[in-house]
Amino acid sequence: MDQDTARTRLLDAAEQLFYGRGIQSVGMDDIRTASGVSLKRVYQLYPAKDELVAAYLDRRDEQWHARLAGHVSAAGTDPVTRVLAVFDWLGSWFGEPGFRGCAWINCYGELGTVSPLVARHAAAHKTRFRGYLAGLVTEAGLPAGLADQLSLLAEGAMVTAGIFRGTAPARDARAAAQALIEHASEA
Amino acid sequence: MDQDTARTRLLDAAEQLFYGRGIQSVGMDDIRTASGVSLKRVYQLYPAKDELVAAYLDRRDEQWHARLAGHVSAAGTDPVTRVLAVFDWLGSWFGEPGFRGCAWINCYGELGTVSPLVARHAAAHKTRFRGYLAGLVTEAGLPAGLADQLSLLAEGAMVTAGIFRGTAPARDARAAAQALIEHASEA
């Protein structure tokens, strides 16, 4: 098997298992079985489980942001609509089968105190998201501080949807975001 | 040693260790050493680790809500001030030494997929918090839907403060809450 396809299969399996069942309850043997990549190859590519987790988070970060940005792009050019599109996308994400909350929040809860590497990746993902939001807010001519507030709404929606399942938190967050935007443009 | 003091010492140790280091990285021996309660007694009181975790979450839930309600009571009688006092309290909580995010969010991330018991307790805690918030919102004569939005802000602040440490998320959430309240009272 090619090195690149091995890496892809490995990360595919890791993502499905880690996201679906958590990190600690998935053994390396599970990953080996699911991916079809031999344990030896796994450890050649990632010398420790930690680093496999980090690679999984990294690749997912890339895909997650691409999907989000894609949805925002498809929403058109009106800058306020684009900001609100973030919350629309959250809603469709929450509604996907197999949704289990935010991978980074879950990972942080599980390994934040144990693996500084994972903690760093979680923080980096959240920083990146907030930065993306700040860009949209700025393009809409809204005050920069609004981005922090909107990010709290989004994070809260992710947590709530993760625990209770369902898309309602995204709708609530979207309504709140709209109100905050109106409030900010009036001032 | 008295049964009641044994239980208290046990839960004290469990809370400190579980909250500070996570559940899975704390062994029963650690708890035994920290509490001074023999392993035999531990298993008499809680036949499995799961149930000790649940008891820890339960007692913390009681104390957490009592502290929150105490702060809100001390804030006076103006109903809007009382709602905002929730976010003030979050700020002082985030600033405490040893703050490590929301115990229930962390536990859910760690054990939500593994222990239905823990998942239930996390959901119950969040439901209770939202209910408390809804009471404050109703007393202020504000629309009931606002409570859901404020709860998203609070959850988002807890997650963000947990990952990045610091009290800024509470201030941002408070400012956003104030804006949402104004928006709701204008309508």
Next chain:
DNA sequence: GTAGCCTGAGAACGGCCGTTCCCGGGCACC
């Protein structure tokens, strides 16, 4: 005083898991 019960301390057990090692087989190259 003695018999019996309860307790605490720690060892023991069974299982799991991350990581490494070994072996047999297939492929490339001479």
Next chain:
DNA sequence: GGTGCCCGGGAACGGCCGTTCTCAGGCTAC
């Protein structure tokens, strides 16, 4: 066709952890 190399499969290892067991010691009741 042979030889050596690399790879996959899976066993092995070391350590940890939840849970149970053993045993010695002290308290209680007569």
